[in-house]
Amino acid sequence: PDKLRQLIASYGPVAESQRARRAVFSEDEIRAALERREFLPYFQPKARLADGGIDSVEALARWRHPQAGVVAPGAFIDKLEGLGLIDELTWQMLEQSAAAWKAWAAQGMEFRISVNLSLSSLEQPGYADRIIFYLAEQGIGSRHFVFEITESTAMTDLPHCLENLTRLRMKGYGLSIDDFGTGYSSLQQLAQIPFSELKIDRSFVTGACASETTRTMLASSLDLAGRLGLSSVAEGVETRQDWALLKRMGCGYAQGYFMARPQSAADLPGAIARWTET
Ligand code: C2E
Numbered sequence: 548p549d550k551l552r553q554l555i556a557s558y559g560p561v562a563e564s565q566r567a568r569r570a571v572f573s574e575d576e577i578r579a580a581l582e583r584r585e586f587l588p589y590f591q592p593k594a595r596l597a598d599g600g601i602d603s604v605e606a607l608a609r610w611r612h613p614q615a616g617v618v619a620p621g622a623f624i625d626k627l628e629g630l631g632l633i634d635e636l637t638w639q640m641l642e643q644s645a646a647a648w649k650a651w652a653a654q655g656m657e658f659r660i661s662v663n664l665s666l667s668s669l670e671q672p673g674y675a676d677r678i679i680f681y682l683a684e685q686g687i688g689s690r691h692f693v694f695e696i697t698e699s700t701a702m703t704d705l706p707h708c709l710e711n712l713t714r715l716r717m718k719g720y721g722l723s724i725d726d727f728g729t730g731y732s733s734l735q736q737l738a739q740i741p742f743s744e745l746k747i748d749r750s751f752v753t754g755a756c757a758s759e760t761t762r763t764m765l766a767s768s769l770d771l772a773g774r775l776g777l778s779s780v781a782e783g784v785e786t787r788q789d790w791a792l793l794k795r796m797g798c799g800y801a802q803g804y805f806m807a808r809p810q811s812a813a814d815l816p817g818a819i820a821r822w823t824e825t
């Protein structure tokens with residue numbers, strides 16, 4: 548019950564709202580929200596296991612709903628995908644992430660930002676070039692952005708996806724295989740796409756110390772990442788024990804509630820300072 552309360556609190560008073568939980572948002576409401584730019588990125592740190600330092604964050608979409616409050620993506624991402632509106636969300640996330648990058652840089656902080664891309668976007672010819680052009684125009688070097696490939700279905704148009712992903716990688720952007728070990732985030736994809744980072748799904752991470760089987764899968768994922776020359780990120784690090792285990796196993800980065808929850812751009816520096824002090 549404590550954990551549940553924490554989880555609800557992390558989404559603000561809003562999550563208490565029935566509507567936010569039941570996710571009954573209409574198409575009109577979602578279209579209007581995109582137009583009014585009610586979606587924004589929250590940022591969650593990825594901490595280096597070696598020394599606890601934080602140089603990277605993941606941008607996670609939130610909907611600042613006028614009545615329901617801050618709504619988590621579980622309640623709208625699939626709907627946006629279904630309506631063919633995910634591109635618009637991705638674009639707004641990219642623009643606001645670039646703005647956050649510049650605001651932090653102006654305060655002397657440099658973070659590498661990971662943005663989640665939808666596979667349906669990557670099927671469009673020229674999609675990578677739009678991103679490359681936009682970030683170059685913003686004066687942000689490619690080493691400061693990583694794209695996480697999240698998917699729930701197999702790639703239907705592999706040649707176009709591959710072309711876009713290869714373009715991004717060749718320009719120097721990072722490419723991350725998200726939720727590794729689940730669904731379609733598989734060995735087959737690893738072999739075809741020029742990834743630079745492997746993100747181990749939290750089902751293999753949270754509480755891993757308690758399960759021999761989970762520890763074995765974790766170890767083999769880390770071994771694979773190492774052999775392929777990919778950096779490794781474990782998601783869902785919730786306790787000091789999870790952290791200690793991953794550190795012992797030689798994982799590169801950890802992301803999870805143990806370090807910090809996703810934060811607004813303005814709150815991120817404070818959250819990082821609190822983590823670094825402990
Ligand atoms: P994801 O990319 O796997 O992101 C990690 C999710 O795990 C986030 O949920 C994050 O808040 C949550 N998380 C982080 N640390 C912990 C922890 O220690 N324990 C537990 N139990 N959970 C943790 P969130 O923000 O609700 O996002 C859910 C999913 O929505 C994301 O999963 C991603 O697939 C999708 N998503 C979020 N933002 C975007 C976006 O801008 N575009 C697209 N296409 N998908 C997005």
Ligand code: CA
Binds near residue numbers: 605663695697725
């Ligand atoms: Ca992700």
Ligand code: CA
Binds near residue numbers: 726746748
């Ligand atoms: Ca993930």
Ligand code: CA
Binds near residue numbers: 697725726
């Ligand atoms: Ca996921």
